Amino acid sequence: MLRAATAKKGAALVSSRWTLVPLLQRRQRRRRWDSSRLEYSSSASSDSEFLHRSIVPTMHYQHSLPRLPIPKLEDSIRRYLAAQQPLLEEAQFRETEKVAHDFLAGQGQELHRQLVAQDKKNKHTSYISGPWFDMYLSAREPLVLNFNPFMSLAPDPRGEGNRQLARAANLTCSAVRFLKTLRAGLLEPEVYHLEGSRGRSDAFKKLVRLAPASLAWYASYAAGAFPLDMSQYFRLFNSTRLPQTGRDRLLTEPDARHLLVMRRGHMYVFDVLDRDGNAVAPARVRDNLSWILSDETPAPDFPLGTLTTENRDVWAGLREKLSAAGNDEALRAVDTAVFCLCLDDVELPDAVRASHNMLHGDGVNRWFDKSLSLIVARDGHAAINFEHSWGDGVAVLRFLNEIHGDAVSRPAVASGPAPAGGPTPEARRLSFRLDEELREGVRRAKAAFDRAVGGLTIDAVQFTGGGKERIKESKLSPDAVAQLAFQMAFLRQYGVTPATYESCSTAAFKHGRTETIRPASVFTRRCAAAMVGPGRRRSAAAELMEMLRLCSGHHGRLTKEAAMGQGFDRHLFALRLLSSAHAFYDDPAYGAINHNVLSTSTLSSPAVALGGFAPVVPDGLGVGYNVHDHWIGCNVSGYPARDVSDFLRCVCRSLEDIFAVLDGKDLPGSA
Structure with a gap:
């Protein structure tokens, strides 16, 4: 749990609305997303597409979790x-x-x-959930530096696994496995075990899975295990924070199948799930990333990612102008992507330079509004930068632990360049229409960003x-x-x-x-x-x-x-x-x-x-x-x-x- 933002100067002015942003419930061919059960049909999926298969369903404990007490x-x-x-x-x-x-x-x-x-x-x-969402979403300060933290992943112990293409491809494939495991209800529930807890044993897990959902927490507690809330996990993917005047809102679109990739300020998309919800072949992920890394298109003069570093009301106004200029389709591709992968053309030889890059970077090759951004530098340094309103460090740390372990223990692709003569990559670069007012908005945002990060040590x-x-x-x-x-x-x-x-x-x-x-x-x-x-x-x-x-x-x-x-x-x-x-x-x-x-x-x-x-x-x-x-x-x-x-x-x-x-x-x- 890297950081919970403290209540800032104006926190007392935020609304006390109690209604949570409702969890999206979608139905699609052979799939069901449900906020309480997170079920996802896996009959056509092989075990290679999952991290593991938990004996206890992912959300089995959720209904019976105790409520947060109000102290005396x-x-x-x-x-x-x-x-x-x-x-x-x-x-x-x-x-x-x-x-x-x-x-x-x-x-x-x-x-x-x-x-x-x-x-x-x-x-x-809980009594704090609604007000806490409001505190974050009503804050008008820029997300970068004020709210978004980062966590850097440990290096791949296999030296060759730290090359940018291999690391990015393997972490992406492992992230898709995490997504599929979560939505299939096969992700091991998050449980805190006391020393000597019987809750770790397979025998107990087989027993507790038979308990009614309304009693599952109590059975686990009796065995010295404390299940943790997992309601935030669905926001890990296909989610973004949309800027709006006065108060932002969260968007989650689980039907989207594509990945957003950023490099040198350009934005690209390609599918990481097929129409049936199966993970695409790892080689296709590698080939698409290889094509993006080889794209020599000059960096854009007005990179749109910079706008996500702005004051939220300013960004909301510019976002409306972007929409009016005919950019809705491209913006929707950005907003609904599974997550954002940032490929950085930098090397990070020490912790200080790595921290600066992963916390804020150059303000160009980021979309700070995305719930989750996976950053991979040229030398293989990798980190997660995440938007904080939707959730806290427990969910993000679990995601980081799982994808790091999976990418290291069973890498999806080998190190080295993509072989020549393969199929044409499906990745496409997004384009945006900008008028002079929007260009000036990008210029002002970049200048303000540079001033802000220039004062940070x-x-x-x-x-x-x-x-x-x-x-x-x-x-x-x-x-x-x-x-x-x-x-x-x-x-x-x-x-x-x-x-x-x-x-x-x-x-x-x-x-x-x-x-x-x-x-x-x-x-x-x-x-x-x-x-x-x-x-x-x-x-x-x-x-x-x-x-x-x-x-x-x-x-x-x-x-x-x-x-x-x-x-x-x-x-x-x-x-x-x-x-x-x-x-x-x-x-x-x-x-x-x-x-x-x-x-x-x-x-x-x-x-x-x-x-x-x-x-x-x-x-x-x-x-x-x-x-x-x-x-x-x-x-x-x-x-x-x-x-x-x-x-x-x-x-x-x-x-x-x-x-x-x-x-x-x-x-x-x-x-």
């Missing part, structure tokens, strides 16, 4: 005040505490009752002085240690404790999205001050070790509460949408804690090389990180207000201090 108001206020305490001086905190208690005793109770009543009328979904580091194994030996949480290092680094660099956001999935509940973990606490503030604060005294390792344990234990509780829907951020956000005004939301401290200077997210997968996103506020840092067995990686972005490289230097110094304490060493006092 008193609990949310208590958690909110605990998160505020390390950010405020004593007098400020007392004022915020008074405002919060007044809210709890007064208007907050009525707003909470309204929220509970709404939730009871909408048992098909990205840097990365690998700390090799220790990792997950050493931390766990000390019975500490690896994530808590990483978050403490960020608090220590910021204190060392700027002398204050920042408002900090860590994303946490609530996919354990029906239509769950994310909740916020607030890593900055009185425990991290005290520990950071003892270890790096100005004028710190010499500290014994035993004393600091106890502080580390308190930080770890508290962070573990916060994480568990967030995953179980018991954080405070989403609850207070939903109440704010129902409120016309209250001193609680006007309190500067409320605005400050939601101005997330440190926005952080972690993901752990051997299929992921790195991930990243831009800061969510102008004076913030975007921190993607991963704690590996023996090292810790950080990929950090920032604007001119922050020194990214110095922050990473401070992170490494902080980690050195933490691991010194784990090794039983005292820390000297400051000079």
